[in-house]
Amino acid sequence: MKIFRFRYRRRVLYGILKEEFLFPVKGSIFRNYKIEDSAIPISDVNLLPPVVPTKIICLGRNYQEHAEELGNPVPAEPLLFLKPPSAIIGPQQAIIYPGMSQRIDYEGELAVIIKKKAKYLAENFPWQDYVIGYSCFNDVTARDLQLKDVQFTRAKSFDTFAPIGPCIDTDLDPEAIQLKTFLNGKLVQSGNTRNMIFKIPFIVQYVSRIMTLEAGDVIATGTPAGVGPMNPGDRVDVQIEGIGTLSNFVKKIETRR
Ligand code: MG
Numbered sequence: 001m002k003i004f005r006f007r008y009r010r011r012v013l014y015g016i017l018k019e020e021f022l023f024p025v026k027g028s029i030f031r032n033y034k035i036e037d038s039a040i041p042i043s044d045v046n047l048l049p050p051v052v053p054t055k056i057i058c059l060g061r062n063y064q065e066h067a068e069e070l071g072n073p074v075p076a077e078p079l080l081f082l083k084p085p086s087a088i089i090g091p092q093q094a095i096i097y098p099g100m101s102q103r104i105d106y107e108g109e110l111a112v113i114i115k116k117k118a119k120y121l122a123e124n125f126p127w128q129d130y131v132i133g134y135s136c137f138n139d140v141t142a143r144d145l146q147l148k149d150v151q152f153t154r155a156k157s158f159d160t161f162a163p164i165g166p167c168i169d170t171d172l173d174p175e176a177i178q179l180k181t182f183l184n185g186k187l188v189q190s191g192n193t194r195n196m197i198f199k200i201p202f203i204v205q206y207v208s209r210i211m212t213l214e215a216g217d218v219i220a221t222g223t224p225a226g227v228g229p230m231n232p233g234d235r236v237d238v239q240i241e242g243i244g245t246l247s248n249f250v251k252k253i254e255t256r257r
Pocket of ligand 1: 058059060107109139222223
């Protein structure tokens with residue numbers, strides 16, 4: 001099942017996709033809901049980010065080839081950092097190139113979407129009960145600032161640096177799926193989730209032992225090799241087998257008077 005969040009006639013709705021139509025849901029997608037009969041053509045809606053998280057937890061260096069391409073060792077434990085919820089944008093929205101940076105990179109990633117509160121999960125917990133599904137994510141990074149600063153906050157947290165979407169796929173088996181990133185239509189990243197150093201069940205349990213996860217929270221599971229810069233005017237697509245394609249474009253910052 002593919003769950004979309006969208007704006008239609010000034011209302012923000014969740015809906016389930018069937019062919020080219022969205023069927024709105026009543027209630028919470030995380031708990032109980034009913035699917036309404038009225039169908040809305042997907043071409044008539046504005047897609048929104050599929051979740052409104054309380055936090056976005058990201059893994060760094062979770063694919064060996066990517067750790068190597070930036071000259072970093074493979075971590076012995078998951079390397080975590082946060083992006084603020086204010087960085088979230090949805091499909092077709094602009095990634096704003098900040099004036100503070102001279103190099104911003106795409107990082108195509110698989111995002112895990114949390115289904116319900118998770119705190120101190122035990123080993124061998126039924127992890128599927130805590131995951132509603134998966135989405136495409138772009139961990140946009142100001143690479144020059146990441147190298148300059150001691151930690152990642154500035155480089156990872158600019159507004160618009162967390163594109164996510166287009167939907168939550170609830171049926172995906174994330175174990176061994178293809179992840180591709182295209183820059184202006186050209187393939188620049190091609191990886192498979194089977195090459196993740198830390199796997200999803202372990203990651204969910206590990207993070208839950210640090211911070212309480214809430215419904216809608218996002219865990220971005222790291223990027224494969226092939227990261228590179230984007231420029232104003234570029235279009236970037238993160239495509240994950242079974243989920244779909246998250247498309248965004250890069251725009252220069254508009255200074256406010
Ligand atoms: Mg990343």
